Amino acid sequence: xxxxxxxxxxxxxxxxxxxxxxxxxxxxxxxDKKQDIKNACGLxxxxxxxxxxxxxxxxxxxxxxxxKEEVKKGKAILGICLGFQLLFTKSYEFGINNGFDFIKxxxxxxxxxxxxxxxxxxxIEIYKKNSKILKGIENxxxxxxxxxxxxxxxxxxxxxxxTRYEYTEFTSAVEKDKxxxxxxxxxxxxxxxLLIYKNFYKIASGEF
Numbered sequence: 001x002x003x004x005x006x007x008x009x010x011x012x013x014x015x016x017x018x019x020x021x022x023x024x025x026x027x028x029x030x031x032d033k034k035q036d037i038k039n040a041c042g043l044x045x046x047x048x049x050x051x052x053x054x055x056x057x058x059x060x061x062x063x064x065x066x067x068k069e070e071v072k073k074g075k076a077i078l079g080i081c082l083g084f085q086l087l088f089t090k091s092y093e094f095g096i097n098n099g100f101d102f103i104k105x106x107x108x109x110x111x112x113x114x115x116x117x118x119x120x121x122x123x124i125e126i127y128k129k130n131s132k133i134l135k136g137i138e139n140x141x142x143x144x145x146x147x148x149x150x151x152x153x154x155x156x157x158x159x160x161x162x163t164r165y166e167y168t169e170f171t172s173a174v175e176k177d178k179x180x181x182x183x184x185x186x187x188x189x190x191x192x193x194l195l196i197y198k199n200f201y202k203i204a205s206g207e208f
Contacts, residue, residue, distance in 0.1 A: 042204025
């Protein structure tokens with residue numbers, strides 16, 4: 001049976017994501033093992049915490065090149081929250097730190113807003129109306145966010161959705177080939193939001 005692997009690099013909401021996948025009856029496991037990652041039909045890159053610490057752990061566990069190679073081969077990947085930010089070129093959180101560079105762009109801090117982090121429910125404006133990963137998701141649907149930094153990209157064709165928080169409009173979801181990412185937490189956003197995981201599995205396993 002084809003399964004997803006939630007990549008364990010020592011940071012993130014691993015088990016809440018796994019529970020969401022299990023609720024949707026999606027075969028998945030948590031692992032940092034090379035063979036598990038190579039055998040998976042798709043990868044989920046979770047994350048809660050600092051960009052710098054996350055990349056340090058990914059390199060420490062020798063996962064960086066492995067993930068890059070698998071994605072280059074065409075394997076689907078979904079980044080969630082911090083995992084979404086890691087998909088970009090670099091971050092300015094605690095210095096300048098390089099990400100996977102799957103999508104050209106920078107991760108920068110909210111500056112004008114009265115309250116940081118951006119925490120709670122907010123809507124997304126969908127830019128790609130026929131996106132398979134957002135099948136069943138309505139425009140302006142609410143999702144749960146928790147973040148102090150946001151992604152900015154010049155790859156306009158990769159922008160799947162945007163969200164406004166006070167003075168700043170930011171990219172809240174991306175899609176580029178089989179590379180997907182969401183700044184929000186589907187597993188904390190209600191049952192309808194879990195369709196994103198179901199859709200991702202269908203894409204990764206070749207059902208879509």
